[in-house]
Amino acid sequence: xxxxxxxxxxxxxxxxxxxxxxxxxxxxxxxxxxxxxxxxxxxxxxxxxxxxxxxxxxxxxxxxxxxxxxxxxxxxxxxxxxxxxxxxxxxxxxxxxxxxxxxxxxxxxxxxxxxxxxxxxxxxxxxxxxxxxxxxxxxxxxxxxxxxxxxxxxxxxxxxxxxxxxxxxxxxxxxxxxxxxxxxxxxxxxxxxxxxxxxxxxxxxxxxxxxxxxxxxxxxxxxxxxxxxxxxxxxxxxxxxxxxxxxxxxxxxxxxxxxxxxxxxxxxxxxxxxxxxxxxxxx
Numbered sequence: 001x002x003x004x005x006x007x008x009x010x011x012x013x014x015x016x017x018x019x020x021x022x023x024x025x026x027x028x029x030x031x032x033x034x035x036x037x038x039x040x041x042x043x044x045x046x047x048x049x050x051x052x053x054x055x056x057x058x059x060x061x062x063x064x065x066x067x068x069x070x071x072x073x074x075x076x077x078x079x080x081x082x083x084x085x086x087x088x089x090x091x092x093x094x095x096x097x098x099x100x101x102x103x104x105x106x107x108x109x110x111x112x113x114x115x116x117x118x119x120x121x122x123x124x125x126x127x128x129x130x131x132x133x134x135x136x137x138x139x140x141x142x143x144x145x146x147x148x149x150x151x152x153x154x155x156x157x158x159x160x161x162x163x164x165x166x167x168x169x170x171x172x173x174x175x176x177x178x179x180x181x182x183x184x185x186x187x188x189x190x191x192x193x194x195x196x197x198x199x200x201x202x203x204x205x206x207x208x209x210x211x212x213x214x215x216x217x218x219x220x221x222x223x224x225x226x227x228x229x230x231x232x233x234x235x236x237x238x239x240x241x242x243x244x245x246x247x248x249x250x251x252x253x254x255x256x257x258x259x260x261x262x263x264x265x266x267x268x269x270x271x272x273x274x275x276x277x278x279x280x281x282x283x
Contacts, residue, residue: 004133042197
């Protein structure tokens with residue numbers, strides 16, 4: 001396996017807690033904080049996801065299949081009551097700044113829902129490895145994951161293969177889906193995650209991962225917050241927007257990190273994740 005040589009950012013002036021997360025992202029490709037929010041906050045998140053999910057399923061393109069009985073839905077920040085709490089949390093802000101630079105951008109908010117009967121996904125990364133990462137060993141984007149339920153063994157837990165964020169995409173289909181002969185490598189490295197309500201994780205979306213089979217009778221909704229370094233280019237794949245009233249209500253320290261249009265009225269988002277739907281099958 002050919003691999004990129006990582007170049008860790010200068011952490012000399014970064015507080016120890018943030019530095020430990022950035023180091024973990026470069027070393028393992030993932031880190032987390034337990035109990036970052038109260039369980040009640042996560043319960044509101046679940047309600048907001050359920051509302052957005054029900055609406056998305058009523059229209060063509062509202063949800064994209066990411067495998068059997070599994071959907072992804074992108075939404076607008078205003079559809080989530082706790083969006084500001086999340087993006088303005090000191091740990092989230094400091095990790096974004098230290099990893100992506102002072103001009104990081106929020107480019108995506110959405111959620112995955114592995115429903116009962118969801119199958120194992122193929123191992124994958126969320127998008128092709130950027131040239132900046134290949135040539136200079138730097139991470140240019142982050143994905144924060146927030147569970148909306150307490151995850152149990154039978155609910156299709158998220159599985160991630162630490163250190164694989166640096167694997168070059170040799171033989172990867174669409175530069176995202178490794179060949180099946182590489183699966184034993186990922187299975188050997190794999191760690192299953194069992195977050196509880198209020199926990200928040202952060203990962204490089206390049207770290208190879210998959211959702212596993214949900215054999216329970218309960219869905220496992222999880223929020224995804226996507227953040228880019230300037231020039232990373234992921235904003236063009238999303239249609240997040242905010243209204244003027246919402247934008248004006250935000251503190252300037254948050255407004256400056258929004259990479260989306262300001263509109264008079266929100267329009268429901270039509271999903272663009274066609275490759276994932278193609279490779280993982282319809283929901």
